[in-house]
Amino acid sequence: MRRALREIAAPFVAVAPPGARVRTRLRVSPRDAEVLWAVGRHLGSLAGRDLAARCAEGRLDAKGRSESRRERKRALTAASSSRWAGAITRTSEDAYQLASRNLAAERATLNARVRKIEARAAVPAGKKRGRTAGYATPAERHAKTLRLTALKGRLTRVERRIEAGAVSVARGGRRLMRARLNLKEAGLTQEQWRAEWESARLFLTTDGEAAKEWGNETIRVNHDEGWLELKLPAPLAHLANQPHGRYRLSCPVGFAHRGDEVAVQAATGAVRYDITYDPARGRWFTDAS
Numbered sequence: 236m237r238r239a240l241r242e243i244a245a246p247f248v249a250v251a252p253p254g255a256r257v258r259t260r261l262r263v264s265p266r267d268a269e270v271l272w273a274v275g276r277h278l279g280s281l282a283g284r285d286l287a288a289r290c291a292e293g294r295l296d297a298k299g300r301s302e303s304r305r306e307r308k309r310a311l312t313a314a315s316s317s318r319w320a321g322a323i324t325r326t327s328e329d330a331y332q333l334a335s336r337n338l339a340a341e342r343a344t345l346n347a348r349v350r351k352i353e354a355r356a357a358v359p360a361g362k363k364r365g366r367t368a369g370y371a372t373p374a375e376r377h378a379k380t381l382r383l384t385a386l387k388g389r390l391t392r393v394e395r396r397i398e399a400g401a402v403s404v405a406r407g408g409r410r411l412m413r414a415r416l417n418l419k420e421a422g423l424t425q426e427q428w429r430a431e432w433e434s435a436r437l438f439l440t441t442d443g444e445a446a447k448e449w450g451n452e453t454i455r456v457n458h459d460e461g462w463l464e465l466k467l468p469a470p471l472a473h474l475a476n477q478p479h480g481r482y483r484l485s486c487p488v489g490f491a492h493r494g495d496e497v498a499v500q501a502a503t504g505a506v507r508y509d510i511t512y513d514p515a516r517g518r519w520f521t522d523a524s
Contacts, residue, residue, distance in 0.1 A: 256524040257493045261463070261510070262486045263519050270467075270474050270482050271510065271519065275437030277468055281311055282323045282438040283406050289327045293400030294335070304328060315468040318453045322441050334402035338393060345390040352383045407435040430514035437512060439465075443505025450506035456488055456523070458498035463488040463521065465510075490523060497523045 263271065285307055292303055304324045311320035358369030360376045370376040396402070405412045414421035415428055423431070441453035449455050454465045464483035472480040490497050500506055501523075509522040 254524060255493060256522055257490050257497060258520050258522045259490045261519040261521055264485045267484045273471055274467060275439045277471060278315060278319060278438035279436045281314055285311060285323050286327045286330060286404060286406060289331050290402055290404060314470060316466055318441060319468060330404045331402060334404045338397055338402055342393045342397060345386055345393060349386050349390060352379050356380060407432050411435060434512045434514045439510035441508055443507045445505040450501040450504055451508060454508040458501060461487045461489050
């Protein structure tokens with residue numbers, strides 16, 4: 236029997252990506268680096284506690300998420316600022332939702348693997364039933380039966396976690412966390428691992444605000460004069476070198492790649508900034524998006 240061919244749709248032009256993310260290096264002074272580490276570690280500790288609190292609440296509806304974030308943001312504001320607290324709670328919610336989707340994807344994958352093994356195990360070894368082939372030998376069929384039992388156990392645990400809304404999130408990354416258990420295989424010394432772990436757990440991220448000058452109130456980049464300054468959390472206000480508890484980096488800041496686009500966006504809309512540290516190269520970077 237001949238099958239009908241699928242009709243080819245009319246050609247069309249895809250819409251260009253609406254967003255962009257560009258990076259530049261920050262050639263900071265020792266004093267700048269000291270302040271960035273202090274702020275990143277302080278906010279990182281707050282982010283860790285907030286993420287743990289959000290995960291402990293489990294699955295919430297839209298109203299519950301809104302109320303939870305409002306209460307957590309209120310608790311964080313005194314130790315940071317309203318805008319830092321907003322970025323932390325938003326990041327925690329994003330991490331929880333991503334972990335939930337990953338858990339659902341794991342359940343779908345396990346279900347597919349269980350169905351496949353059950354279908355092939357139902358056919359005698361070396362035989363074929365319709366389009367489903369059994370396993371080649373009784374030994375292989377027996378091994379797959381044992382594998383099926385293990386997969387069903389994993390599936391049961393995953394379904395229980397989904398039902399309870401219990402997700403697992405590692406700030407700093409699970410890959411790096413697991414590397415601590417086998418540093419030799421990861422090719423790291425304990426000092427190198429510690430440097431990467433602490434760097435990954437810094438929190439120096441702020442969401443953009445279209446109604447604010449230069450598109451961001453917490454981390455500001457003046458593209459005309461070439462400087463970057465950030466609002467310090469309340470407990471670190473004594474480190475400020477600018478009015479209103481702000482610290483301005485001593486190094487010039489500019490985006491060589493697509494810097495004109497970032498400047499236009501900052502003048503007319505919101506820009507998000509992420510400041511990160513690369514311990515392998517000993518360099519600071521900032522990303523605009």
